[in-house]
Every structure is written in C-alpha cells, then in structure tokens.
C-alpha cells in the first residue's frame with residue numbers, strides 16, 4: 217500500500233473514532249419487574265423519574281441492551297448534546313400551538329410534554345405564566361430504589377404531647393398580615409427589584425425572631441436572585457435536618473408589573489413564617505430549616521440550587537415539607553392534597569397520620585412522580601424525601617397566575633387548617649424536646665456484617681449510640697419501612713448504649729431507632745433513624761446473541 221493511501225485511511229479512522237457518538241434522550245417505560253436493578257447494572261444515565269417512565273440519556277448500544285429485557289425504550293430526541301429540556305403540562309390548544317411554534321414539543325405522558333429549542337433561549341421563548349421544570353443535568357441513578365409499600369399494615373405514629381400546644385398558636389391574623397405584606401410589593405417576579413425587596417422583608421422577619429438567617433444568592437440566565445434561609449439548630453442531632461419551604465416569587469401575564477401571588481405562593485411562605493415564629497420558642501431534637509425560594513416560576517431554580525448544594529455537602533435531610541398554594545378553595549370541605557414520589561411515600565403516610573392525630577384536616581395522599589412543578593421536585597432529584605402540600609393537585613383557583621390572585625380571594629378557614637397541619641407534620645419530624653422525659657439518645661449508627669452461602673445470606677446489624685447520663689436503659693425499635701411502623705425488639709431495656717440485631721435477611725432493608733428509659737419507665741422521643749440497607753439483587757447479563765431473560769438472584 218502506498219504511504220499516502222495508508223495515511224488517508226489512518227486519518228479517516230482517527231476522524232471516525234474521535235467524532236462523539238450521539239446520545240439520545242429516551243423514554244424508558246416502567247412496568248418491567250426489576251427495572252431499577254437493570255438500569256443500575258447497565259449504568260444508564262437516568263435524569264428524571266415520572267409516573268409511567270424514566271427519562272434518560274442513552275447511546276444506541278445501551279438502548280439495544282435494555283430492549284433485550286423486553287423494556288420499551290423510545291427516542292424523544294436523537295441527539296441530546298447541548299440541549300436544555302423542559303417538562304411542561306398540557307395547555308389550552310391556543311397556548312399549545314404558540315409553544316410548539318417556539319420550539320419542539322413532544323408528548324411524554326398524558327398531560328405532560330417535553331419542550332426544547334434547536335436555537336434560541338428556551339427560557340425566553342416559554343411564556344412567563346406557563347409552569348415548567350428543566351430536566352436535571354446530572355444522573356438520578358444512585359438514588360433509585362425499588363420500594364415496597366405495605367397494603368394495610370398499621371403504621372402507628374409516636375405521639376408528642378407538645379405538638380397540640382404548638383399548632384394551637386397558629387394565628388389567622390398573622391397569616392393574613394404576612395400575605396398582605398408580600399402582596400404589597402406589587403410583584404415578586406424574580407427579575408424585579410420588588411422581588412429583592414420582598415426577600416429583604418422575609419429575612420428581616422426571620423432575624424426579628426432571633427434566628428440564624430441569611431440569603432442564598434444564585435444566578436440563572438444572567439439574573440441574580442436569592443433564597444432566604446433560616447435555621448433552628450437541633451439539640452440532639454443537629455446534622456439531621458427537616459425543611460419547611462415555599463417559593464416567594466410570583467408571576468402573571470404581566471409579571472414585571474403586577475403579580476400579587478397571594479395564593480401562589482404568599483400562602484405557603486406565610487405558613488413557613490408562622491412556623492418559624494412559633495418554633496423559635498422550642499428546643500427540638502433535629503435542626504429545622506425554613507426556606508423561602510426564589511425563581512420557582514422560571515423553573516424551580518432556587519430549590520434546584522439549594523438541593524444540589526445540600527447533596528454536595530452530604531447533608532442528612534430527613535424530609536422536606538414544601539407548601540405551594542394552600543389557601544384557596546370554594547368548597548368548604550376542601551382537603552389538603554399531599555403529593556409524593558415512590559421514595560417519599562412514607563412522608564405522605566405520616567402527614568396523613570399527623571393530620572388525623574392533631575388537626576382533623578382531611579389529607580388526600582397522592583403518589584405521582586410526574587407532579588414536578590414545584591420546589592419539592594428538585595429534592596426528589598437529589599434523593600431526598602419531599603412532599604408537596606397543595607389545595608388541589610389540579611388547582612382550580614381561577615386567579616392562578618393572574619393579577620387577580622389577591623388576599624381577599626382566600627379562604628382563611630382552610631388556610632389556617634392547612635398551616636396548622638403543615639406545622640404539625642414539621643414538628644412530628646423535628647421532635648420537640650419534651651419537658652419531664654429522658655433526653656433523646658444522640659448519634660445512632662448502624663453497621664452490618666453479611667454472611668452468605670450458596671442458598672442464603674444473613675446479616676447482623678450492630679447499633680451504637682451516645683449514652684444518656686440518667687437513663688436506666690434503652691429500648692430498641694426496628695421496622696422494614698422508613699420512619700413508620702417501628703416495633704420494639706428489645707424484650708427488656710438494654711443497659712448499655714449498644715445492641716446487635718442478629719440473623720436478619722440480608723436482602724431486606726431495616727430501619728432502627730432507640731429511646732432512653734428512666735427507672736420509672738418514662739421513655740424519650742425516638743432517636744434519629746438509621747437504615748441497614750438491603751444487599752442489592754444481583755443480575756447476570758445474557759450472553760451476547762442470546763435473548764434470554766436475565767437471571768435475577770434474590771435472597772429470599
């Protein structure tokens with residue numbers, strides 16, 4: 217071969233190998249048993265969970281190997297490189313054609329579309345009052361799990377006798393004054409100076425309570441805005457954090473001039489402010505963080521920023537109570553909708569039990585990963601449990617995102633009940649320290665050792681915690697569900713701050729908490745919960761060319 221021809225072939229080969237292969241944006245339908253394990257085994261770059269499917273970035277060979285399991289994979293965009301995608305809900309026919317004229321619009325699920333542009337800023341092309349959620353850029357694969365939910369197991373709550381006195385302090389007059397105060401800024405659209413002033417108002421309020429508080433500034437598309445964050449440090453395990461939050465920015469068809477946003481979402485922020493005012497007077501086992509987010513209406517940017525920083529700092533967030541539109545109803549018997557994803561199901565269960573126990577407000581629990589248009593959703597993407605409390609999953613407020621969303625349209629009977637229920641749910645997680653009871657044991661840790669043979673695998677779980685000086689002993693509790701249904705497994709109180717739970721099924725997750733007991737039998741609050749995670753199922757890939765189903769090893 218002539219040297220010149222060799223050189224050409226060599227250059228061609230280098231060129232072909234160096235051209236990056238297109239990575240498609242795909243929809244992976246749910247329904248295949250063991251799907252999460254298969255996605256993990258193939259390290260698929262999953263970026264969004266929805267009700268019926270996952271959205272992921274995948275190359276051709278990855279799609280091919282998923283299809284060998286019988287998984288339905290469809291391409292939404294052949295080449296995802298450099299594109300920014302937004303989830304948007306279904307719109308009126310007129311809006312729909314306006315949005316699809318501005319870019320690409322593809323249906324993903326009933327009532328859910330994907331929007332992106334080939335050129336131009338997609339954020340500028342979407343009308344200001346259309347709900348949207350940008351697709352995350354980073355993988356959510358590490359946080360995915362298969363969850364088992366009990367059908368009808370009683371999952372009793374540990375009641376705290378401080379909570380009734382706490383929630384009875386919620387003042388209707390205060391809620392009204394906070395909403396009025398926020399509405400008086402005319403607009404809180406996050407690019408405006410008025411929004412900045414509203415942030416200052418909320419910060420001043422937190423500071424007047426004597427709380428540690430500050431701004432969390434961030435930038436989106438050249439616009440600088442800021443979240444407002446305040447904290448009460450926990451007395452027992454301050455590194456364990458419960459969040460109550462709502463967005464303070466607002467929007468409308470004339471967003472830069474007039475967006476009173478009373479229901480959406482001065483109402484949620486007012487409930488956060490009232491919770492801060494009341495809890496400022498109480499010692500709590502765990503840290504409570506109060507947040508008013510900005511730039512929610514642009515695309516959940518404030519909560520996205522906050523949750524990403526939290527994940528990067530390996531923060532231990534027990535749960536997030538996000539409030540968005542909790543004050544409008546025409547129906548006097550309105551219930552509060554509490555929406556969660558699969559991973560946060562226990563949080564909705566607990567909110568329901570809390571409402572039954574403390575406020576009597578009816579709670580409608582909805583598990584729907586496609587409910588993404590509020591500040592809980594970025595926490596889901598970072599693997600944190602979160603719920604959204606809202607007057608209705610399909611808001612029927614006629615003033616929604618209009619200049620007519622004002623304080624005089626709100627129903628304060630419902631609003632007060634919703635604020636009390638949210639504060640009860642928050643207090644239930646943060647655990648007020650009870651006077652006249654033993655201190656809550658701090659620093660619970662779990663370590664497991666697994667013993668496997670060909671047929672079975674078992675584990676021992678070793679628990680340790682910090683001793684409570686005047687405790688006569690400790691009770692140890694275990695559940696197979698997070699934060700619910702704990703059963704005492706120590707037949708009599710153990711005398712040292714250590715316990716080993718033996719011969720457990722290795723393929724099951726166990727959740728532990730301990731309490732301290734006084735000689736008379738009085739028992740403390742639960743300690744923080746620790747998990748001994750299930751050993752993951754093992755998958756054998758089919759040999760190349762074979763279409764056979766995978767061999768799935770489970771310890772059973």
Ligand SMILES: [Zn+2]
Pocket residue numbers: 463480481512540541590
């Ligand atoms: Zn909102």
